[in-house]
């Protein structure tokens with residue numbers, strides 16, 4: 001077995017691990033990164049990026065179909081068809097390019113990448129079994145755990161055959177005629193909507209009484225309307241009992257009625273669980289926070305010089321949170337005074353319409369005992385939204401009543417994901433309503449709704 005020594009060893013090359021390694025390399029810290037699959041992790045290879053590629057392809061296909069059906073814009077096209085194998089190849093091309101790009105960035109930063117599965121021997125020693133060649137023992141001063149998460153499997157609907165997780169749903173060999181989605185959260189709705197646009201009949205079974213239960217109802221109503229309009233059938237407050245190819249998915253309603261939903265494919269998207277077992281992490285006996293590894297504000301675990309970031313450390317399980325934590329850890333190891341204490345972590349759900357939540361909602365502000373004002377500006381009154389034929393939705397701001405400090409932004413509408421940068425920046429910079437209201441926003445843009453929401457909270461919106 002080959003032996004190597006390094007200052008920092010990172011297990012996992014997802015957005016948490018690779019960002020930590022690149023930053024550490026930039027800071028001159030000798031760094032080794034071990035990745036068992038592909039660089040980029042869940043996010044680049046089976047998560048954020050491929051899902052958004054598929055969502056975009058589905059959106060384009062649906063648009064072409066609408067135009068073939070007679071477009072109010074005067075565009076006339078022949079009835080479109082879909083080559084799903086080519087769609088998947090296009091998506092894979094993006095993944096391949098980005099994963100290769102991460103490899104190049106790691107090389108540029110001087111990080112040594114070892115391809116293989118890491119097994120922890122102790123807090124300073126890790127054995128790596130590469131796919132080919134000799135095993136390597138890596139000794140390190142600092143060990144960073146960034147092993148991410150995996151889909152939750154339901155015992156009555158195990159993955160296999162027609163029952164797939166998001167990973168299978170992102171690389172279909174063919175399109176199902178009837179898809180049943182279990183879970184109306186992020187993945188279930190993003191991919192359920194995409195499959196509907198690609199032509200599948202889609203039914204969604206959700207245990208809670210509402211879709212996207214993590215978001216407030218005012219925000220999710222436009223998504224609910226869009227689902228209903230597109231013909232996605234929702235079964236809320238229901239539990240799944242099993243699947244058989246003849247009848248489909250067996251469902252029990254809240255009133256204990258039982259029925260079957262015919263399906264030739266089933267997407268189970270009921271959450272993700274941290275990857276904490278199978279690679280020797282148990283031997284470290286780290287303090288846990290429920291299922292997750294407990295960390296402090298510098299991402300230190302309970303063991304000296306063992307750090308953890310990303311999905312392994314809990315909610316929100318989002319790529320940008322993992323990246324931000326990774327950067328903090330590298331800088332702390334380099335001796336900088338850094339903490340992971342963001343004012344806000346943006347959350348975006350890429351349904352159609354998109355949903356953005358940054359900071360506190362009016363309900364969360366109330367629950368925290370803050371006396372706040374909130375105001376919304378509808379896209380129906382925004383000129384750019386009209387030119388995009390996308391007038392559904394609104395931007396909402398939440399600010400303290402006493403000093404107008406902005407504590408939250410929410411939006412729902414087409415393309416609002418891109419507003420998340422402005423929302424988060426305003427909160428991190430401690431903006432007040434007057435700062436946003438007094439900033440000139442380009443015309444005509446959706447961003448004018450941001451300024452108008454702030455103006456409305458101050459009682460003098462112009463365009464409504």
Ligand code: FAD
Nearest residue numbers: 012014016036041042043047048118148310311317318319
């Ligand atoms: P991961 O990205 O999971 O990376 C962990 C890496 O560690 C993996 O590559 C794994 O192979 C490797 N690994 C694990 N154990 C070992 C070992 N023992 N040895 C070697 N390597 C190991 N988030 C967003 O912010 N926006 C989105 O739009 C979004 N969309 C998503 C869509 C889908 C379908 C899914 C599934 C997730 C999505 N997410 C999204 C969540 C996002 O992908 C995760 O939050 C993010 O990838 C977490 O990063 P991470 O670095 O913690 O872990």
Ligand code: NAD
Nearest residue numbers: 183184185186187188206207269270271272317348349350
């Ligand atoms: P989720 O937590 O978003 O949604 C899971 C849904 O399944 C919930 O609505 C829950 O009530 C429901 N559910 C749980 N058990 C059920 C059961 N037995 N039967 C029916 N419904 C059940 O989880 P997800 O959609 O699997 O996504 C996992 C994580 O990945 C997300 O929490 C998020 O952190 C991340 N993600 C983020 C994005 C994004 O940022 N746009 C996109 C996809 C995934």
